[in-house]
Amino acid sequence: MEKIELLAPAGDLEKAKTAILYGADAVYLGGKKFSLRSRASNFDIEDIKAACDFAKKHNSSIHVTVNIIPHESDFEGLKEYLKALEEIGVKAIIVASPSIAVLAKEVASKLEVHLSTQLSITNAKSVDYFNDINPDRVVLARECTIDNIKHITKHLNIKTEAFIHGGMCVNYSGRCTLSNAMTLRDANRGGCAQSCRWKYHLYDADVKISDDDILFSMSSKDLMAVDKIYDMIEANVSSLKIEGRMKSNYYIATVVKTYRKLIDEIYETKSRPSDDRIKYYEKEISKAENRLTSSGFYNGIPTASGHLYGINGAGVTHDFVGLVLDQNNDYTFIQTRNVYSVNDELEVFGPNIDNKRFIVKSILDEADENVKIANRPMSIMKVHIPFKVNKGDMIRRFYP
Ligand code: SF4
Structure with missing residues (x-):
């Protein structure tokens, strides 16, 4: 097979x-x-x-x-x-x-x-x-x-x-005109404005039935x-x-x-x-x-627990902070994608390695100056990683 x-x-x-x-x-x-x-x-x-x-x-x-x-x-x-x-x-x-x-x-x-x-x-x-x-x-x-x-x-x-x-x-995938009706952006032409996820007041005829503080929103998990x-x-x-x-x-x-x-x-x-x-x-x-x-739908038609009302996320657990460009004996060259600092514990993952963690002991910027924090997007920083990584591996911060 x-x-x-x-x-x-x-x-x-x-x-x-x-x-x-x-x-x-x-x-x-x-x-x-x-x-x-x-x-x-x-x-x-x-x-x-x-x-x-x-x-x-x-x-x-x-x-x-x-x-x-x-x-x-x-x-x-x-x-x-x-x-x-x-x-x-x-x-x-x-x-x-x-x-x-x-x-x-x-x-x-x-x-x-x-x-x-x-x-x-x-x-x-x-x-x-x-x-x-x-x-x-x-x-x-x-x-x-x-x-x-x-x-x-x-x-x-x-x-x-x-x-x-x-x-x-x-709504039923591909059968929705909500976005067209509300924004003239056609979901069948790639323009969906995700109008379903906006926040709404609920009315029954002219009578408002939602609380001003608790707006209704519809989205599926x-x-x-x-x-x-x-x-x-x-x-x-x-x-x-x-x-x-x-x-x-x-x-x-x-x-x-x-x-x-x-x-x-x-x-x-x-x-x-x-x-x-x-x-x-x-x-x-x-x-x-x-x-x-x-x-x-894999176990059957979703119940209310398959939908999200008012909330969207479960809290961020990880941030992508850098992309590995290269590594020599001393340093790994990391393209900055999000903020990280000296003493942070970070995790490397990639197509050919198992997830592995390390502590950032120091950061050298593009002028080879020691800095405490990497916070300029796309700047290339040098960090010592005490194990082999590969070009294209990604580095993320995790929140315990
Ligand atoms: S994302 Fe929302 S508004 Fe867009 S097509 Fe799906 S159900 Fe309709």
Whole structure:
């Protein structure tokens, strides 16, 4: 059986490289055209090519979202764009419109066509319906339960992709016009203003029923499926997808590395991870950011406990403070990303080392002056780290 794919997001070339180096088997990104979140994209065709070349070198691949819901005027230049993606080595496109799927099969037949989660595929009959356009893979709706996924993969001979981590819409994914209505920013064109997460007064007709001090807000906890990876592998899902093209390099590195290690452990041990191992991986993931998480729909329709009312985070546990650029016998050259000081205890993590901690004994700035604190973003500081680290490793502060 083919090993399950770990698919990571990237909002720019640096993030794509990070995701690949930290263990992603494939990376998905959006170009400046024909993609949702095109506002968030830094990928023109040259950047996509650079990502493809980097991916090829590291045994990974690039998927490109071509997932706008097109109006008639949106087709201009699309044929040429699809051909260009095929030519530069993109493996797959992710489409939300059957019209784009059909066009891609006609003009760029080497591109795999993956049906986007925006098509809200939650059952085998829907997959059957789309068989006419011959998709290579179906990205299942986040609203599937694990049993739905098992049913689809058991009854149909098609590759499936399932979300395992990241933001959830409080509305049905891809079916929300809240942002359009309130801000004229179209969620189906990458412009969602996350209006669901704003704070609201509640009215029943004209009667205000919320307290001025306690405003109502709606957001879902983020999805975290650490305890579902074994089930997905067992269900023969082809690809596990992490959401978050807007997320930071640090977030991508942390989340990708954690799922990479978990997936590899499951294949090595050929067994379901113990509760202790699940707790360990959940703790590692929590170092990425402070949004509260849940299993989404995987155990069934979420109850109130799957949502957040008024609160968002669980408190920050870690800050990304620096990126390792180089190391010699005396010093490690660290690009500053957040404040740290002499006497701080910091943790290094990277794709090829286990997490390791050290105490900052001294900091030399760019003029080789001793300083007590590193606080200029992107400045390169010299710090002695008493063990081997590698270019691209990340350094974080933790809060006990
Ligand atoms: S407004 Fe909220 S629920 Fe609607 S698409 Fe945006 S994030 Fe999703």
